[in-house]
Amino acid sequence: MKQVLALIASSTLFLGTAHAWDALPQSAPSPQNNPTNAAKVELGKMLFFDPRFSATGTVSCFSCHNVMEGGDDHRSVSIGVHGQEGGRNAPTVWNAAYLSSQFWDGRAATLEDQAVGPVTNPIEMGMADLDVAIDRIRDIPGYATYFAMAFEGEGQVTMENAAKAIAAYERTLITPNSQYDLYVLGDETAMSEQALRGMSTFQAVGCTSCHSGAAFAGPTMPPGTGFFMKFPMFPAQGVMDEYGLLDDQGRYQVTGNEADRHVWRVPTLRNLVYTAPYFHNGAVKSLEEAVQIMARAQLNIDLSPAQTADIVVFLQALTGQFPEQTMPRLPPTPGNLLD
Amino acid sequence: MKQVLALIASSTLFLGTAHAWDALPQSAPSPQNNPTNAAKVELGKMLFFDPRFSATGTVSCFSCHNVMEGGDDHRSVSIGVHGQEGGRNAPTVWNAAYLSSQFWDGRAATLEDQAVGPVTNPIEMGMADLDVAIDRIRDIPGYATYFAMAFEGEGQVTMENAAKAIAAYERTLITPNSQYDLYVLGDETAMSEQALRGMSTFQAVGCTSCHSGAAFAGPTMPPGTGFFMKFPMFPAQGVMDEYGLLDDQGRYQVTGNEADRHVWRVPTLRNLVYTAPYFHNGAVKSLEEAVQIMARAQLNIDLSPAQTADIVVFLQALTGQFPEQTMPRLPPTPGNLLD
Numbered sequence: 001m002k003q004v005l006a007l008i009a010s011s012t013l014f015l016g017t018a019h020a021w022d023a024l025p026q027s028a029p030s031p032q033n034n035p036t037n038a039a040k041v042e043l044g045k046m047l048f049f050d051p052r053f054s055a056t057g058t059v060s061c062f063s064c065h066n067v068m069e070g071g072d073d074h075r076s077v078s079i080g081v082h083g084q085e086g087g088r089n090a091p092t093v094w095n096a097a098y099l100s101s102q103f104w105d106g107r108a109a110t111l112e113d114q115a116v117g118p119v120t121n122p123i124e125m126g127m128a129d130l131d132v133a134i135d136r137i138r139d140i141p142g143y144a145t146y147f148a149m150a151f152e153g154e155g156q157v158t159m160e161n162a163a164k165a166i167a168a169y170e171r172t173l174i175t176p177n178s179q180y181d182l183y184v185l186g187d188e189t190a191m192s193e194q195a196l197r198g199m200s201t202f203q204a205v206g207c208t209s210c211h212s213g214a215a216f217a218g219p220t221m222p223p224g225t226g227f228f229m230k231f232p233m234f235p236a237q238g239v240m241d242e243y244g245l246l247d248d249q250g251r252y253q254v255t256g257n258e259a260d261r262h263v264w265r266v267p268t269l270r271n272l273v274y275t276a277p278y279f280h281n282g283a284v285k286s287l288e289e290a291v292q293i294m295a296r297a298q299l300n301i302d303l304s305p306a307q308t309a310d311i312v313v314f315l316q317a318l319t320g321q322f323p324e325q326t327m328p329r330l331p332p333t334p335g336n337l338l339d
Numbered sequence: 340m341k342q343v344l345a346l347i348a349s350s351t352l353f354l355g356t357a358h359a360w361d362a363l364p365q366s367a368p369s370p371q372n373n374p375t376n377a378a379k380v381e382l383g384k385m386l387f388f389d390p391r392f393s394a395t396g397t398v399s400c401f402s403c404h405n406v407m408e409g410g411d412d413h414r415s416v417s418i419g420v421h422g423q424e425g426g427r428n429a430p431t432v433w434n435a436a437y438l439s440s441q442f443w444d445g446r447a448a449t450l451e452d453q454a455v456g457p458v459t460n461p462i463e464m465g466m467a468d469l470d471v472a473i474d475r476i477r478d479i480p481g482y483a484t485y486f487a488m489a490f491e492g493e494g495q496v497t498m499e500n501a502a503k504a505i506a507a508y509e510r511t512l513i514t515p516n517s518q519y520d521l522y523v524l525g526d527e528t529a530m531s532e533q534a535l536r537g538m539s540t541f542q543a544v545g546c547t548s549c550h551s552g553a554a555f556a557g558p559t560m561p562p563g564t565g566f567f568m569k570f571p572m573f574p575a576q577g578v579m580d581e582y583g584l585l586d587d588q589g590r591y592q593v594t595g596n597e598a599d600r601h602v603w604r605v606p607t608l609r610n611l612v613y614t615a616p617y618f619h620n621g622a623v624k625s626l627e628e629a630v631q632i633m634a635r636a637q638l639n640i641d642l643s644p645a646q647t648a649d650i651v652v653f654l655q656a657l658t659g660q661f662p663e664q665t666m667p668r669l670p671p672t673p674g675n676l677l678d
Contacts, residue, residue, distance in 0.1 A: 049407055056422075057413045058402065068388055069669040074396045075677060083395075083422030276674030285674030325666045330408040335615030335624030338414060 019203050022214040023181040024270070024320065028097035028171040031223065034112060034164045036171060040150040044169025046143075046328040047162055052136060053119060055126035056081045057338050061118070061166065065093040067173060067325070070274025076282030080118075081126035087248065089282035092275050094322075095268055097171040098215035101226030104280050105251040106265040109224030111167035116159060134159040142331020175271055175320025183317075191317050198314025201307050206299050216269035216318065226265050232297030239293050243283040250280070270318045287312045358542050361553040362520040363609070363659065367436035367510040370562065373451060373503045375510060379489040383508025385482075385667040386501055391475060392458060394465035395420045396677050400457070400505065404432040406512060406664070409613025415621030419457075420465035426587065428621035431614050433661075434607055436510040437554040440565030443619050444590040445604040448563030450506035455498060473498040481670020514610055514659025522656075530656050537653025540646050545638050555608035555657065567602050571636035578632050582622040589619070609657045626651045 030036040047053065048067075051060040064078040065071050071092035073079075078086045088104050096102065102114035118124040119133045127133040137143055138157045148155035150165055180199075182190035191199070202208060210229050213219050218227030228251060232240060240246045251260040264280060278284040284293060291311050295303045303311070369375040386392065387406075390399040398420050403412045410431035412418075417425045427443050435441065441453035457463040458472045466472040476482055477496045487494035489504055519538075521529035530538070541547065549568050552558050557566030567590060571579060579585045590599040603619060617623040623632060630650050634642045642650070 051405070052413055056418055058418045063397065066390070066669070068666050070671065074391055074672040079395055079397045081422070083420070274671045276672055276676075278674065285678075322668060327407050327664045327666055329661060330405070332409065332613045333413040333615055335617065339624075 019208050019212070021180075021184045021199075022212075023184045024095065024098070024174060024176045024178070024214045026174075026176050028174050030168065030171055031110070034167060036168045037150070039146070040165050040168040041172055042169075042328065043146045043150040044165035044167065045325075046146065046330055047137070047166050048169055049328050050137075050330055052140065052330075052333065052337065053125060053127070053133060054081055055128075059125050061093075061115075064090040064118075064124075067093060070094070070271055071096075071173065072275050076277050078124070080121070080124040084123040086123055088280050089277065091267060092271065093170055094173050094175050094320075095215050095270050097174060098213070099217055099265070099268065100221040100223055101265055104264055104267075105254050106226030106228060107251075107254045111170050112160075112163045115163040115166040115170075130159045134162060136337070137162060139334060139337055140331050141334070146331075172323070175322055178270070178320040179317040180314075181320070192313065194310055194313045195317040196314075198310035198312070198317075201303075202311050202314055205295065205301060205303070205307075207294070207311070210266045210298070211269050218266045228260075228263050229266050229298075230263050232262070234297055234300040239296060243279070243293070244281055245279065245283065245293075245297075248280055269315060270320060272315050273319045287315060291315070358547050358551070360519075360523045360538075361551075362523045363434065363437070363513060363515045363517070363553045365513075365515050367513050369507065369510055370449070370451075373506060375507045376489070378485070379504050379507040380511055381508075381667065382485045382489040383504035383506065384664075385485065385669055386476070386505050387508055388667055389476075389669055391479065391669075391672065391676065392464060392466070392472060393420055394467075398464050400432075400454075403429040403457075403463075406432060409433070409610055410435075410512065411614050415616050417463070419460070419463040423462040425462055427619050428616065430606060431610065432509055433512050433514050433659075434554050434609050436513060437552070438556055438604070438607065439560040439562055440604055443603055443606075444593050445565030445567060446590075446593045450509050451502045454502040454505040454509075469498045473501060475676070476501060478673060478676055479670050480673070485670075511662070514661055516660040517609070517658055518656040519653075520659070531652065533649055533652045534656040535653075537649035537651070537656075540642075541650050541653055544634065544640060544642070544646075546633070546650070549605045549637070550608050557605045565604050567599075568605050568637075569602050571601070573636055573639040578635060582618070582632070583620055584618065584622065584632075584636075587619055608654060609659060611654050612658045626654060630654070 048061040051058050051063070053060060059081050064073045066073055071094035072090040075090070077088060078090045080086060091104060096111060102108040102111060103117070108114035108117060116130060120127050120129055127136070134157065143157055147157045147161055151161050155161070179190045179195065210218060210227075221227055231250070232245065235246065246262065249261055251263040251265075252258070254260070272278070272287055272290075276285060276287070278287070278290045284290045288308055291308050292303055295301050387400040390397050390402070392399060403417045404410050405412055410433035411429040414429070416427060417429045419425060430443060435450060435453075441447040441450060442456070447453040447456060455469060459466050459468055466475070473496065482496060486496045486500055490500050494500070518529045518534065549557060549566075560566055570589070571584065574585065585601065588600055590602040590604075591597070593599070611617070611626055611629075615624060615626070617626070617629045618632075623629045627647055630647050631642055634640050
């Protein structure tokens with residue numbers, strides 16, 4: 001029992017009230033039906049970076065989830081095959097392993113489910129269907145060996161295995177050891193005075209009621225149980241029109257339930273320094289604007305300039321350490337692959 | 340003098356006649372006005388992978404020159420911003436450091452000159468002009484430090500420095516130690532019997548009259564002095580129409596000289612396993628077809644199936660060792676960058 005308490009004390013810290021501040025673990029757990037191994041992660045990295053998974057051979061997971069930067073694509077909304085624009089801002093893939101549902105509207109329960117979505121989306125990777133997509137990968141002879149190594153005994157080149165491999169790779173995309181994490185783990189000098197003030201304000205005004213947990217995306221929940229919230233709660237604040245934030249119906253488009261209109265999965269707040277522009281439509285350019293809009297729309301308060309600045313500095317302290325990654329080597333392309 | 344002779348003997352080997360077989364050196368030399376250093380290579384890698392260098396923020400050098408595979412883009416012709424198709428097959432960036440001029444038509448003298456071309460090409464990266472392009476990079480505050488480190492004393496964020504950095508990175512993209520290289524350097528077991536037969540045939544029928552040198556792209560020449568050749572030399576061989584190989588006027592489009600009609604820079608033959616489909620328009624799908632077309636069009640001979648197969652195996656033995664590379668970390672994007 002003492003050990004358990006010690007573990008809790010080492011990974012959380014109580015600041016003022018009872019809110020628990022969680023540090024990001026150094027590694028993400030893998031589900032029972034997709035245990036992580038090195039060969040699977042390597043295969044997943046290959047597939048993540050492979051543009052041959054798209055109709056034109058030009059769009060990969062990496063195209064919209066740039067893991068050399070913030071895990072998104074620098075744009076308000078993404079561009080897929082044939083120059084087509086999507087309707088939403090690419091969510092970061094960094095620390096997506098800690099989200100209990102995927103996509104802005106939570107329509108995928110797991111990273112495995114999420115991975116196959118964009119492949120057949122006509123404005124993303126544009127494959128006719130999942131059979132066509134996995135046939136493309138089968139037509140690259142070099143891949144067979146890697147699937148065999150990644151999935152011992154059942155290493156067929158299937159879309160299910162491809163999705164599992166990509167998910168296994170994505171579970172390595174975590175960014176621990178931010179200033180915030182170091183502080184929460186006991187290094188009292190890790191955050192600046194201003195960041196600490198911002199941390200207090202962030203909690204005091206109520207941001208933590210949604211942005212809790214290690215990823216600041218809500219409490220830990222079983223996979224598939226999304227942590228959703230209506231946005232805006234207080235729409236009459238004048239900013240909704242300016243940024244077009246009510247144009248998208250959110251989770252309602254998935255469920256058709258009136259209660260899900262303008263409901264969204266609560267996004268992570270880690271590495272926001274890297275993921276501008278912000279919000280589901282990428283209409284908000286700066287962290288300052290983002291913080292002020294959230295305070296008005298969700299908490300019905302106006303933050304002072306000083307409070308806003310403090311919270312921004314606190315959010316900057318959530319920038320983690322990005323692991324050094326080697327580039328994958330992709331197997332050669334047969335000349336008739338894209339025919 | 341003995342030392343000089345020993346050096347020559349160790350890097351070349353004489354097979355039958357006087358043709359010199361050159362091994363690919365382990366590193367490429369840098370020009371006097373752009374000496375390589377580690378910080379410059381790292382900056383160049385960042386810029387090579389940075390899609391923010393394009394109008395839409397979606398196309399980087401890497402998009403068409405996939406260094407995780409063959410240094411090209413798997414397609415017949417490339418796709419740039421807004422889904423636009425180009426007119427030519429992306430040449431590989433691997434070992435481009437050994438070419439004395441760049442692009443299919445040799446319109447750039449150096450890697451530095453080449454690097455800026457696609458940035459303002461309206462169907463490639465689509466920037467309005469080079470000033471707009473470098474302003475985009477200047478607007479990413481994190482880059483300033485890397486330019487300062489790469490170019491001591493004169494580390495401004497300029498397009499000239501950006502091009503120098505990209506070229507310095509590209510000079511690290513070389514693939515030595517192919518079976519062929521090991522053989523030429525003295526390991527008599529490095530190539531198969533069939534590859535050796537193919538090597539003999541390759542020389543005997545005359546392929547080496549153009550495809551000589553370490554990159555199999557012609558003799559060593561001063562930078563800017565392209566090694567050009569008319570293609571086809573013997574057009575009445577029936578295959579030109581089938582593959583559309585006369586649709587593009589080649590170097591004539593650069594110079595306007597009649598003598599340059601259907602004249603091309605001789606391309607490298609290294610790593611062909613990775614760079615299908617082939618030829619300037621990417622119309623030729625397999626190495627077998629490529630070898631047979633070249634024999635007809637340039638040498639006016641028909642190769643037997645056995646000769647063709649031998650040469651293909653020889654060409655496969657030109658597949659080198661690709662260096663392991665770490666992914667660059669790109670500096671964060673301000674939210675209004677693409678406005």
